[in-house]
Amino acid sequence: MVSKDLWAGVGSALAFLAGLITLAVNQVRIKLFINKITASFSSxxxxxxxxxxxxxxxxxxxxxxxxxxxxxxxxxxxxxxxxxxxxxxxxxxxxxxxxxxxxxxxxxxxxxxxxxxxxxxxxxxxxxxxxxxxxxxxxxxxxxxxxxxxxxxxxxxxxxxxxxxxxxRQRRLFTNNPDGETYWSHVAFQHPATFDTLAMDPMEKQAIINDLNAFRKGKHYYDKVGKAWKRGYLLFGPPGTGKSTMIAAISNHLEYDIYDLELTAVKNNIELRKLFIETKGKSIIVIEDIDCSVDFTGKRGDKKSGGESDNMKKERKQDADGTKLTLSGMLNFIDGLWSACGGERIIIFTTNHKDKLDPALIRPGRMDKHIEMSYSLRGLQGAGQQLPGHHHQRPPFLRAVHGDR
Ligand SMILES: Nc1ncnc2c1ncn2[C@@H]1O[C@H](COP(=O)(O)OP(=O)(O)OP(=O)(O)O)[C@@H](O)[C@H]1O
Known part of the structure; x- marks a missing residue:
């Protein structure tokens, strides 16, 4: 009798358990179903x-x-x-x-x-x-x-x-490596020059600042007219008139990196192109003393005379086999490749002898702004007072302004 009751108890317990399991399974199913529905209607x-x-x-x-x-x-x-x-x-x-x-x-x-x-x-x-x-x-x-x-x-x-x-970010000064393995190496760029400390005609200085500001905000304009977002500056004038200082002031103003391209370390046009492709946006690419770096001074053939000069023939051959750094390679670098590499780059050439440069290199569109740095004393007095350093470090023309010996 006892065992009959016992079996009946076990039976109902099992039935209860089975009911619970079914309920739990159903609940999980219901939950999954609800989740699925919610997910498909999720907002x-x-x-x-x-x-x-x-x-x-x-x-x-x-x-x-x-x-x-x-x-x-x-x-x-x-x-x-x-x-x-x-x-x-x-x-x-x-x-x-x-x-x-x-x-x-x-x-x-x-x-x-x-x-x-x-x-x-x-x-x-x-x-x-x-x-x-x-x-x-x-x-x-x-x-x-x-x-x-x-x-x-x-x-x-x-x-x-x-x-x-x-x-x-810390701004950087890049220099190209002559070994050609890694194209650029860099150091932190810290130069105190600003437009406040740069001595030059105040009107001219303001015009440069305005030009830089317009360039920085010019993405929309360059996109609209279908031009690459770049601008070229030619800084020319005698040694010690502040060309390098101007570059530092531009970099500090725009907060762009500087790529100091040493052309004598560039073997040929192919290397020049690679170097250029490796540069990033928001940067200034500088070629100092461009008249001394490579022979970009030789005048090319006169189109009107109809014939091709020996220089042009030679250059065309060197271009074709890519064995040398040539003027036309340089012009391609300035014109053609810019568009392919994204924008916001400024290229600056400096020279002590503007008249020696091939006009093709510095025509408007390539070098948009030509800035003469000179020993003119206009506007120097004010800025000269803020020049850092002892008077022995001042360039000759500023020594005159300050009455240094
Ligand atoms: N216009 C200027 N305003 C402020 N500092 C100047 C100016 N010109 C020259 N200097 C000072 O004179 C020194 C030499 O100037 P900088 O190197 O900029 O001249 P540069 O024209 O680039 O010369 P180079 O043609 O020899 O490279 C720097 O220490 C700089 O501070």
């Missing part, structure tokens, strides 16, 4: 931005810009921050740490940013950048803002982020 859209581009070899510029943008614009809303010494090695820079939600707003849209890291799936050591640890940014927003985010918000973040990066 949230997410965009993920990986740190490396699809080929894994390059850092994704959008990612870098987002990182800078969030640190600059949203760090006061973050609870976890990371600190690093800034490029000026003076004050710390704070970055927003991973795995926290950061809210941003843009033209009525609310956006939620989240940074996270994925560890590699295998333990194999891989050398490819981006394979070790993968970092991502994810932004979530209401689907009604999809177009706004794509067309306005992300370009806004990219632009702002680029500006923050440009303002934070």
């Amino acid at each position: 949230t859209v997410q965009i993920t931005i990986p740190e490396y581009t699809a080929n894994r070899f390059e850092r994704n510029e959008l990612f870098t810009a987002i990182e800078a943008y969030i640190s600059d614009h949203c760090s006061d809303r973050a609870r976890k921050l990371k600190g690093e010494l800034g490029s000026d090695e003076q004050k710390p820079h704070l970055f927003v740490d991973d795995e926290q939600e950061i809210i941003d707003t843009f033209e009525g849209a609310t956006l939620c940013w989240y940074a996270y890291t994925e560890q590699p799936r295998s333990s194999v050591v891989v050398q490819t950048p981006g394979d070790e640890e993968r970092r991502f940014y994810r932004v979530a927003f209401h689907r009604s803002f999809r177009d706004k985010v794509k067309d306005s918000y992300l370009p806004h973040v990219l632009g702002e982020g680029r500006t923050v990066i440009a303002n934070n």
Whole structure:
């Protein structure tokens, strides 16, 4: 009798358990079903931005810009921050740490940013950048803002982020390497010259500053007229009149890097092209004393005379086999390649003998602005007082201004 009751008890317990399991399975099914339905009607859209581009070899510029943008614009809303010494090695820079939600707003849209890291799936050591640890940014927003985010918000973040990066970074002075293996090496660029300390005619100085400002803001204009975003300056005048100082002042004003191209170390046109391709935007490419570097002074054939001079014939042959650095290689470098390499570059030639240069090299369109630096005393008195250094370091004409011996 007891065993009959016992079996009946076990039976109902099992039935109860089976009921529970069925219920649980159904609940999971229901939950999955609900999740599926919710996902298909979800009002949230997410965009993920990986740190490396699809080929894994390059850092994704959008990612870098987002990182800078969030640190600059949203760090006061973050609870976890990371600190690093800034490029000026003076004050710390704070970055927003991973795995926290950061809210941003843009033209009525609310956006939620989240940074996270994925560890590699295998333990194999891989050398490819981006394979070790993968970092991502994810932004979530209401689907009604999809177009706004794509067309306005992300370009806004990219632009702002680029500006923050440009303002934070240490500017660099690049020089080309004669061995040709690595094209450029660089050091930190720190030069005290500014337009305030540069002695020259104040009107002329202001015209140069205006020209530079217009160039910096000129992307839209250059796009509209279909021209590459570049500008050429020719600085000419006797030694010690401030040509190099002017270049430093321009770099400090625009906050551009300087590429100091030593032409005597460039073997041929092919190398010149490679060097150029390696330069980045927001930069000034300088060729000092261009009349002394390579023979760009020899006048070429007179078109009117109909014939081709020996110089031209020789140059054409050297161009064809790419064995030498030639004037036409140089002209291609200034004209043709600019467009293919993105923009925002200034090229500056300096010379003590403008009259010796081939006119083709410095015609308007190639060298848009010709600036004469001279021993003229106009405007020097004021700026001369701010010149750094002891009077023995002043150039001869400034010694006269200051009455130095
Ligand atoms: N116009 C100027 N304003 C301020 N400083 C000047 C000026 N001209 C010359 N100097 C000072 O004189 C020194 C030499 O000037 P800088 O090297 O710029 O001349 P440069 O024209 O480039 O000479 P070079 O043709 O020999 O290269 C620098 O220390 C610079 O500070």
